[in-house]
Amino acid sequence: MKVEVSLFGAFRDHEPGAQVVLELPEGARVAELRAALLDYAQAHWPAFRPGLLQRSAFASETTVLRDNELLPADGRMAVLPPVSGG
Amino acid sequence: MSGQSTHHCAVVDAAQGKLDPAAAIEFVSDPGFGGIDMFIGRIRNLNHGKVVTGISYDMFEPLALAGFRAIAEQVQAEFGPQLKLYIAHAKGRLAVGDLAVVIAAGTPHRDEAFRACRQVIEAVKHTSPIWKQEHYEDGDSIWSEGCSLCEPQNAEDTAAAHHGHEHH
Numbered sequence: 001m002k003v004e005v006s007l008f009g010a011f012r013d014h015e016p017g018a019q020v021v022l023e024l025p026e027g028a029r030v031a032e033l034r035a036a037l038l039d040y041a042q043a044h045w046p047a048f049r050p051g052l053l054q055r056s057a058f059a060s061e062t063t064v065l066r067d068n069e070l071l072p073a074d075g076r077m078a079v080l081p082p083v084s085g086g
Numbered sequence: 087m088s089g090q091s092t093h094h095c096a097v098v099d100a101a102q103g104k105l106d107p108a109a110a111i112e113f114v115s116d117p118g119f120g121g122i123d124m125f126i127g128r129i130r131n132l133n134h135g136k137v138v139t140g141i142s143y144d145m146f147e148p149l150a151l152a153g154f155r156a157i158a159e160q161v162q163a164e165f166g167p168q169l170k171l172y173i174a175h176a177k178g179r180l181a182v183g184d185l186a187v188v189i190a191a192g193t194p195h196r197d198e199a200f201r202a203c204r205q206v207i208e209a210v211k212h213t214s215p216i217w218k219q220e221h222y223e224d225g226d227s228i229w230s231e232g233c234s235l236c237e238p239q240n241a242e243d244t245a246a247a248h249h250g251h252e253h254h
Contacts (some may be wrong), residue, residue: 008144009217010229058237062126064235078146082232085126085216086187
């Protein structure tokens, strides 16, 4: 399945388009997306530090999804670095 | 209270308008409410000893709004029906002195108003998908460290601050 990952916060500095499209097996879980994004980041983002991704969560438009949860069928996800609102 | 909505959640794009504390007071007002508490978060001119000229707020808006509503519903479940809440957060580029967040709580008495307002702002700060990038006088810009949503006690917690990292 094609997974469109929207990027926010510090991730935007690495990818000005703020989106990465990754190919994952059908029925993949968040942990697999996390691993695929790490591979992509290490291959494409020279200044990337893996700690940012380790501290980041993944979410659909309606909910934060844990590593053992299935990706949504529409393949639309966001990666959320540590938050700093308010 | 007559079946009207008891919370209002909003995101305001800085390019379109400003947060409005008067609208927050109006929304949480009720003939039966004698107490209103409001928290206003405002851009200040100094952080970590550096002169700040502005902050850009990035936001995953659909999830942020869903989160604001979930926070309001959880606090209302805890405090009961005699409570109105207003939650509004800015996005985009703000200047020093601009308002970043407005939270208001209206209740019959002051104690619940203070406590509900505090609980909401802490939950918004710790769980909302919002990111601030500070801009400095020297031209540098830095994304704030922030609070990881991977740690379940942060992601699910709507209580007052209790964990270790530094807050601003």
